[in-house]
Amino acid sequence: MRLHGATALVTGANRDLGRHFAEQLLHRGAAKVYATARRPELVDLPGAEVLPLDVTDPASVAAAAAAAGDVDVLINNAGVSLGVNLVGGDLDKIRLTLDTHFYGTLAMIRAFAPVLAGNGGGAILNVLSVLSFQSLVGNNAYAVAKSAQWALTNGVRLELADQGTLVTGLVFGPTATETMKAYADKALEGGTLPDGVLNDPVDIVRTALDGVEAGKIEILADDFGVAAKASLTGDPSGFVLETASAG
Numbered sequence: 531m532r533l534h535g536a537t538a539l540v541t542g543a544n545r546d547l548g549r550h551f552a553e554q555l556l557h558r559g560a561a562k563v564y565a566t567a568r569r570p571e572l573v574d575l576p577g578a579e580v581l582p583l584d585v586t587d588p589a590s591v592a593a594a595a596a597a598a599g600d601v602d603v604l605i606n607n608a609g610v611s612l613g614v615n616l617v618g619g620d621l622d623k624i625r626l627t628l629d630t631h632f633y634g635t636l637a638m639i640r641a642f643a644p645v646l647a648g649n650g651g652g653a654i655l656n657v658l659s660v661l662s663f664q665s666l667v668g669n670n671a672y673a674v675a676k677s678a679q680w681a682l683t684n685g686v687r688l689e690l691a692d693q694g695t696l697v698t699g700l701v702f703g704p705t706a707t708e709t710m711k712a713y714a715d716k717a718l719e720g721g722t723l724p725d726g727v728l729n730d731p732v733d734i735v736r737t738a739l740d741g742v743e744a745g746k747i748e749i750l751a752d753d754f755g756v757a758a759k760a761s762l763t764g765d766p767s768g769f770v771l772e773t774a775s776a777g
Contacts, residue, residue: 585634651694703754
């Protein structure tokens with residue numbers, strides 16, 4: 531999928547990976563980049579076209595699809611990480627996590643699949659996680675949502691094959707985003723991660739976009755992603771930071 535001259539829409543583009551996706555797409559020569567967010571006033575990216583979008587709101591998703599009928603690249607990046615377990619966690623927070631990562635991604639794909647078909651097929655990139663494959667006490671609702679999003683990615687790939695749409699999943703480990711830093715402050719002793727663990731978000735986004743251009747259907751963007759995928763061949767285990775080094 532050639533990104534130079536493409537028209538892309540990025541969800542959750544006000545910060546973190548989403549902003550980097552929008553910025554790097556512009557640098558790669560995308561003809562237009564829709565930078566979307568629940569609070570569009572927080573998007574500050576010269577050259578991007580800003581749209582309001584809440585992926586958990588069907589009316590908002592429909593409005594975005596109507597406004598962005600020229601899209602041929604959809605990047606499903608919007609997410610939440612609320613640090614919630616399953617057995618004793620707040621059910622409303624668990625539902626919000628699933629509504630955002632699974633149902634929100636599905637809503638975007640359902641709304642934009644006809645748009646992509648009309649524009650030649652294009653590509654969808656779903657931002658997943660090593661927790662698509664592993665569990666983590668303290669954030670198990672997120673792991674469940676990301677696991678469901680991974681299965682969604684694989685299923686949608688088959689369903690959209692006939693219209694020529696590339697569907698790609700991006701898997702990676704701890705990355706130096708505001709979301710990850712906030713989680714570390716709340717959940718980890720001392721509020722820090724070991725030196726050298728966190729990926730640079732710029733590198734993750736660059737690897738992801740290179741993968742889309744190369745036509746990859748799954749991108750394991752760091753050593754954590756490689757180790758997490760390999761772990762599926764053995765007994766189920768929790769996510770342990772020390773099992774791999776960031777790439």
